[in-house]
Amino acid sequence: MKKSIIILADGMADEPIETLGWKTPLQYAHTPYMDKLAKKGITGKLQTIPKGFHPGSEVANLSILGYNLLQIYEGRGVLEAASMGIAILPNELAMRCNLICIENNLIKNHSAGHIDTKEANTLICFLNKKLGSKQIKFHTGISYRHLLVIKNGNKHIKCIPPHDVQFYPFYSVMIQAKIPEAEETANLINNMILNSQDLLKNHPINQQREIAGKDPANSIWPWSPGYKPTIKTMQETYGFKNGAVISAVNLIQGIGIYAGLKNIFVKGATGLYNTNYEGKAKAAIQALKTNDFVYLHIEASDEAGHEGNVMLKVKTIENIDNYIVRPIYETIEQCNKLITIGILPDHPTPCSIRTHTNKPVPFIIYKFGCTPDSVNEFNEFSVENGILGTLKGDFFIKKLFEL
Ligand SMILES: [Zn+2]
Structure with a gap:
């Protein structure tokens, strides 16, 4: 069986930035290994966000793995539930539930100042205890990212991700029913948001946080509703025997579970820029010995983009090149030349706007001995001359597997 690995650099693509001499972070960063692979491999762009979908990581990553979002998309709550080991029943509605910070009725941030899991767990x-019932259950996830499950909830509600409405009055972006039958669910959740604010306001954890100068976690914010999805595993679709996913992010871990990929956990993999890059590369190299397909996801560049920190983003890209791409490429060249390498971001996270966009992303596919195209370096613009052009749907993953 042919083997392949995808190195997924979350949010790595960007726009030209004045302080970088109108280069993108990927153009500006010193990335000799990605450039070498672009030179030796074939390149193009991939439209990871299908028409009509928002540029979320769950949409982009499912798309890269070849899934038809129109058929399988049920929001991110159900995917994160899978990573948390929580089974969603056919009559249940699952939603991502953030702990957020509201100040003077405005959404100050979507993360309650990146509250840690221990404090968040106490609040959840x-x-x-206070809001849960036979019908309603909260589950603790990681940091500010939790789960709300509502029995017999209706998914046809309009929910706004809190990171998209920073500094909006919270009541102006509350949940709305899209169809009359969903009215009850929308009201139920909106009441829960208001009740959570009353309950959390004077909670000792929040009092301590405020004394310490931290943002209080003083509201819940449920979004991305959906039912249990029906997703074929990648083995079923592409016929390989076993695959693995390496990610610090529970959304990607959950996608892995539905896709039939085994989750491999790496010590010190944080999902932030200080993540254990070397450990993740080592784990991926190890996983390739026993797996036909490895999906290695690195969140760091996306976080830097959300912070709007240009030089940090450049650094994360250089780290990915040196500590991830270099060892994987060198090991493959030495040990098993038959492994195909794919490198791409899931979506751009431009530092200028600090959120995702839906532009096509640049990619490389490389396998020893393949006939290269004319592209000599890897960035958003160089690949416009790539031989594969702009791909959509499952064309990227099929190309990767067939090479
Ligand atoms: Zn992001």
Whole structure:
């Protein structure tokens, strides 16, 4: 069986930036290994966000793995539930539930100042006691990212991701029913948001946070609703035997579970820019010995983009090149030349706007001995001359597997 690995640099693509001499971070960064692979491999662009979908990581990553979003998309709550080991039943509605910070009725941030999991767990357990019932259950996830499950909830509601409405009055972006049958669910959740604000306001954890100068976690914010999806595993679709996913992000881990990929956990993999790059590369190299397909996801560049920190983003890209791409490429060249390498971001996260966009992303596919195209370096513009042009749907993953 042919083997392949995707190195997924979350949010790596960007726009030209004045302080970088109108280069993108990927153009500006010193990336000799990605450039070498672009030179030796074939390149193009991939439209990872299908028409009508928002540029979320769950949409982009499912798309890269070849899934037809129109057929399988059920929001990110259900995917994160899978990573948390929580089974969603056919009559249940699952939603991502953020702990957020509201100040003077405005959404100050979507993360309650990146609250840690221990404090968040206390608050989520407290909310579960006060607001939970046979119908409603909260589950603790990681940091500010949690799960809300509502029995017999209706998914046809309009929910706004809190990171898209920073500094909006919270009541102006609350949940709305899209169809009359969903009215009850929308009201139920909106009441829960208001109740959570009353309950969390004076909670000791928040009092301590405020004394320490941290943002209080003083509201829940549920979004991305969906039912249990029906997703074929990648083995079923592409006929390989076994695959693995390496990611610090529970959304990607959940996608892995539905896609039939085994999750491999790496010590020190944080999902931030200080992540254990070397450890993740080592784990991927190890995983390739026993797996036909490895999906190695690195979140760091996306976080830097969300912070709007240009030089940090450049650094994360250089780290990915040196600590991820270099060892994987060198090991493959030495040990098993038959492994195909794919490198791409899932979506751009431009530092200038600090959120995702839906532009096509640049990609490389490389396998020893393949006939290269004319592209000599890897960035958003160089690949416009790539031989594969702009791909959509499952064309990228099929190309990767067939090479
Ligand atoms: Zn992001």
